[in-house]
Structures are given as C-alpha cells and as structure tokens.
Amino acid sequence: WKGLERTITEFLTRVWExxxxxxxxxxxxxxxxxxxxxxxxxxxxxxxxxxxxxxxVTRPAEYVVLRIGLWDGGAxxxxx
Numbered sequence: 057w058k059g060l061e062r063t064i065t066e067f068l069t070r071v072w073e074x075x076x077x078x079x080x081x082x083x084x085x086x087x088x089x090x091x092x093x094x095x096x097x098x099x100x101x102x103x104x105x106x107x108x109x110x111x112x113v114t115r116p117a118e119y120v121v122l123r124i125g126l127w128d129g130g131a132x133x134x135x136x
C-alpha cells in the first residue's frame with residue numbers, strides 16, 4: 057500500500073506544482089488514502105485494494121473524491 061500511495065502522491069504533487077490543483081500546499085490540494093478502513097480483511101482476502109483520492113480542482117473550485125478499486129484482472133472507479 058505504501059508504494060502505491062507514494063506513486064500516486066508523487067504524481068499528484070507534480071500535477072499540483074503545474075497549477076492544476078487548488079491549494080497553497082500539496083496537503084491542501086489533494087489526499088491519498090489507502091488504509092484498513094477502505095480495505096478490511098474481507099476485501100484483502102479477495103485480492104482487492106481500494107484507494108480514495110481527494111482533489112481540490114481549480115475549476116469549479118470544489119473537492120472531488122475518487123474511489124478506485126483494483127484487483128486481479130479488473131478495476132472499478134467511482135466518483136463521490
């Protein structure tokens with residue numbers, strides 16, 4: 057999980073540095089969450105992992121939350 061979180065964070069930091077995300081710091085601009093709450097033992101037993109990403113986009117200046125699910129042979133994305 058840490059490697060996946062680090063990769064996504066590094067990418068989003070570059071996006072923020074390019075001015076595509078709102079916030080005076082990277083922590084204000086986005087968050088990446090991969091934890092036991094999103095990935096309880098039942099999910100892990102199925103070989104799945106869920107990632108939640110919150111983005112403060114510059115337009116329309118609201119926070120967008122994406123939840124991405126990954127597993128062998130598939131993926132799922134939802135927006136909240």
